[in-house]
Amino acid sequence: MRMAKTLQQCLDKAGCDYDIVPHAHSSTSLESARMAGVPAERVAKSVMLDDRHGNYLMAVLPANRHLDMSKVQATGQWHMTIESNLPHLFGDCERGAIPALGDAYSIKMLVDPTLTRQGDIYVEAGDHDHLIHMNMTQYLKLVPNAEVREVC
Template structure:
């Protein structure tokens, strides 16, 4: 498997500039960054949350950072980490654990940490464990125009 079909179609529809970066098999976004030889601060990882009532949210942060759930829980919903079954259902065209950090193309609201927004370009999982999408940050926002930027990390 290479790029997830949903992601590929969305990139083409938006006429985004990007490149596909291959790397040896990895299990996490942080490991993907290391194996691809890129700074972890420029690798966008996604954390999927839900409110146990059918609403989902994708938090996007640098691969070398951890999500501070208390910063997400400030709103009216009580977000918590989504289970593996939900991820498999939401991201059917992705390998387990290789969810692209572009929830909006999957119909999921997004929060993105400002640490990523400050980067000129970012990398994200392409939907498998051996390739990344590399794109300028302004191209990323073509696919996430409604993403809210807010502090998410410890």
């Protein structure tokens, strides 16, 4: 698989310019950055949260940073989602390779401003072997409902 079908449809509908960056198989966003030879601060890592009542939130931050739950809790009582609960949300993605495009999957997003200050961004393509590369302006058009706030 090169790209999740939902992601492909989202990019096509928006008419985005992007590149597909292949890399050796990786297990984490940080490892994807290393394998692709791209700066980790430009690779978007998705961390899924839920409120234990069926509502989900995607926190998006650079691959080389860690989520600060105290900053996320300001928006409600969120908990790290158990990965086994995610296939119904991201059925076209490989487990653990969630694209940082919550809007495409109808999921609310928080995006850390350290990412939005970058000129470009790399997003998981839905598998463990490819990244999607685009400029930040294009990315922000794809996530118009995302709230930009510190989460790491």
